[in-house]
Amino acid sequence: MPIRYFEDFQAGQELPLRTSTITRAEIVAFAAEFDPQPFHLDEAAAAETMLGGLAASGWHTCALFMRMLYHGWLSETASMGSPGVDSLKWLRPVRPDDVLSGHSIVLDITAPKSRPDRGFVRFHHEVENARGDKVMTLENPIMFGRRPSS
Amino acid sequence: MPIRYFEDFQAGQELPLRTSTITRAEIVAFAAEFDPQPFHLDEAAAAETMLGGLAASGWHTCALFMRMLYHGWLSETASMGSPGVDSLKWLRPVRPDDVLSGHSIVLDITAPKSRPDRGFVRFHHEVENARGDKVMTLENPIMFGRRPSS
Numbered sequence: 627m628p629i630r631y632f633e634d635f636q637a638g639q640e641l642p643l644r645t646s647t648i649t650r651a652e653i654v655a656f657a658a659e660f661d662p663q664p665f666h667l668d669e670a671a672a673a674e675t676m677l678g679g680l681a682a683s684g685w686h687t688c689a690l691f692m693r694m695l696y697h698g699w700l701s702e703t704a705s706m707g708s709p710g711v712d713s714l715k716w717l718r719p720v721r722p723d724d725v726l727s728g729h730s731i732v733l734d735i736t737a738p739k740s741r742p743d744r745g746f747v748r749f750h751h752e753v754e755n756a757r758g759d760k761v762m763t764l765e766n767p768i769m770f771g772r773r774p775s776s
Numbered sequence: 777m778p779i780r781y782f783e784d785f786q787a788g789q790e791l792p793l794r795t796s797t798i799t800r801a802e803i804v805a806f807a808a809e810f811d812p813q814p815f816h817l818d819e820a821a822a823a824e825t826m827l828g829g830l831a832a833s834g835w836h837t838c839a840l841f842m843r844m845l846y847h848g849w850l851s852e853t854a855s856m857g858s859p860g861v862d863s864l865k866w867l868r869p870v871r872p873d874d875v876l877s878g879h880s881i882v883l884d885i886t887a888p889k890s891r892p893d894r895g896f897v898r899f900h901h902e903v904e905n906a907r908g909d910k911v912m913t914l915e916n917p918i919m920f921g922r923r924p925s926s
Contacts, residue, residue: 656839659839659843660839660840660842660843661839661842661843661846662843662846662851663846663850663855663857665857675856675857676856676857677857683839683842684857684858684860685835685838685839685842686839688835688838689806689809689810689811689833689835689836689839690810692810692811692833692835693809693810693811693812696811696812696813700813701812705813706825706826707813707815707825707826707827708834708866709865709866710834710863710864710865710866711861711863711864712863713860713861713862713863714860714861714864715859715860716858716859716860
């Protein structure tokens with residue numbers, strides 16, 4: 627399959643995330659292991675909070691986003707990883723049986739002179755549910771290798 | 777146990793995260809489910825990258841941080857959740873058998889006049905390994921309920 631290198635990104639470009647579902651069992655299992663706040667574990671406890679019902683840990687949504695990103699387009703690139711996230715917003719609850727989709731938009735591109743073998747591409751990512759409501763947005767830089775000279 | 781409300785936080789306050797370990801099997805299982813980039817799955821593939829060996833997904837470190845935060849101090853508060861993360865930095869690789877510890881420092885406090893039942897506390901969190909190297913930092917606001925009037 628074709629590999630996308632640093633040179634193949636341009637500002638404004640839009641790349642699709644792969645669609646993913648999330649089940650009640652997955653929400654509860656992730657929360658039990660990593661984020662056992664009552665509103666991620668128990669329907670009755672969650673009903674009394676501002677979430678208004680069982681909702682996934684925000685970190686679970688992040689992990690799912692990573693899977694959607696990888697299978698959506700990152701796996702076919704010369705990605706070298708990311709140093710972090712500039713801004714991450716959990717906008718709405720993610721519910722059992724939600725179908726999540728989304729996309730990445732290229733914000734800008736930086737080619738450091740000191741490292742001629744790589745470059746940084748900064749993205750705005752959006753994840754939405756089947757009703758079209760944005761549930762999470764984040765912005766982050768990803769490092770890509772440059773196209774080898776042939 | 778005593779519950780910490782919004783009124784009980786002050787700028788500069790330091791709160792400990794609970795210590796946590798991470799195993800090779802956990803690193804590979806998380807990556808296989810959520811972040812199957814080769815450097816999170818395979819020692820030989822990882823050795824050829826800038827990580828220089830198998831390392832946990834940054835999102836796995838985030839999930840572990842959440843567990844360290846919850847059991848460290850968040851579980852004994854009137855937390856109402858968080859709207860997101862302002863800044864998240866993956867500074868160094870997290871390796872098999874790393875022992876992670878850390879703390880949260882209160883940056884500032886905001887009491888919105890429109891919502892007299894709650895307030896926001898903004899934290900700087902740090903996670904380090906047993907050698908004292910910071911592996912991740914993040915800053916985020918957490919919402920807390922106010923102390924009920926008696």
